[in-house]
Amino acid sequence: MGRLLEVEDLRTHFFTRAGVVRAVDGVDFSVEKGKTLGIVGESGCGKSVTALSIMRLLPTPPARIVSGSIRFDGRELTTLSERELEDVRGREVAMVFQDPMTALNPTLTIGTQIIEVLRRHLGLDDRTARRRAAELLDEVGIPRARERLDDYPHQFSGGMRQRVVIAIAIACEPRLLIADEPTTALDVTVQAQVLDLLDDLRREHEMAMILITHNMGVVAESADDVAVMYAGQIVEQAPAHELFRRPEHPYTEALLAALPDLDDNGARSRRLAAIPGRPPDLIDPPQACRFAARCPYAGCGDSCALEPPALRELRPDHRVRTAHPASEREAVTA
């Protein structure tokens, strides 16, 4: 298995009147062929901007990729022209968006919206494309697929619409699927179904997937590797089982501690833990560690209040950006 996507030192900034918002500020990660990378973090940490940077779908201005490289299967995406990008989008890299209620065009039938992408990239004629569209709807679990091609988005429920969005995304068998909070806008009962569907499709079509979410549970369920983002940077990156078993960054620990746990009777055994404080302003982020202000381990005269910690490899494949990883902390206090 080789690397399908390599992102190196990606910096995407928004040039606004209030100042330069450093939404993504030095992000490195890679996605293996056929694997799922989960990107977690709270709202505004730059997860979505990272995804949209890969697709080059951010409005320019105000957004601009100021440095870094995004290589997809060895091909540099940051320097492609708009026309070249149009051939990559939907064909090689496809995207599922957060809100299925607004992601589909309300004035076109869903058949039209699936067929147009098939015709665009695969050059199918109308009849073949229509047959293929019905197969796709069937594959994503929409009953009576053939008849429903002529329905409009408002005739579908939220979960069903997300299935349509997914059908569009996988229509041309992309090698990478970026799912940006694909279940956030859905009913809890539907969330698991959609996640399972994405996972099944990924396996059947041998796609790689970037799953963006703020939900640790979602990551635990479907990701092979996890990157935790905070204030425009990746603060911890590890294989999923490793990250959940041995989290190193204080932020990751806090995120995991914030998950509700239930005792045997199903009652919540304690109050939900919240992370005190708020993420820093990305127009003028702290020079040193961006998490320092909320970090329970950052003390006076500490190096992390003065200089930014680098992302370092604690164990093979487990990288962390903090001066106080859990494994070193214990050694100090003991």
Next chain:
Amino acid sequence: MAAYIIRRVVWTVPVVLLVIFMTFTLMKQIEGNPFRKTERAVPAAVQANLERKFNLNKPWYVQYAQYVKGVATGDLGPSLVLRDRTVNDIVEEQFPRSIELGLLAFGWAVLLGVPAGVLAAMRPNSRFDYGSMLFSNVGFALPNFLVATLLIYFVSVKWGMLPTSGWTTWQHKILPSFTLGLVPMAYFARLVRGTMLETLQQDYVRTAKAKGLRRRRVLTVHVLRNSLIPVVTAAAPLLGYIITGSFIVENIFAVPGIGRYYVTAVSARDYSVVMGLTVLLSIIVIAANLVVDILYGILDPRTREART
């Protein structure tokens, strides 16, 4: 959809009756009488005869009923002031010209206003954007009579490119229709720019781009179509405004349309002419609204079920 259209057409009947009733009542409120001229006293007996001839001596509800009966059979009655002319004559002769003028003006508005708005929205804050929005503001602000005068002065008199007035050849029709179309043109440009900028922000446009569709297809199929919905909504009242509001333009360019008759009929208390033209115009506005509603259903499927 067919049932919906039929229902809408049937509904126009009470609306037209209401329009007749209101115009009728309002006209009766105005002091004066078509035969009572200040400069030439009409003998009382003659006036009584005339009033009897045109049923003006009957109670108002009888007059109203008779009038409605006439309208139902397509008879708008005789003109009370212009001897030997019926309202039907006036309508048949003058109305087509006003309609033509209105439609040409509307054509200008659509042909120039919509593309101006589209191009402005595609390059917001560009020179073209500022230019077309400035033009739009000016078009809104300048009164018809000033635009008409300026156009006649420069285009017709100074440069001798087009005739000053009349309504015979196509050259005659350019200036009046352009003048009349200026306000709706400015309105369309502004409206299309606004709705299009809004549509460009929509999630489904991002989805369309994420599919790798060509820019042209994203703009025409996904952006333009959705941007036109509010424009179509605005078009009906605008069409009504153009056709009814052409009086000044008709007067300046000496277009023998309906506008002139309308205004003179009001001051002359020519009840039947005023009534006839009002009814006709209201039917046109109602019809324009109906067409818009049908177009709306075609453009926006979400409104379809609510109606069938």
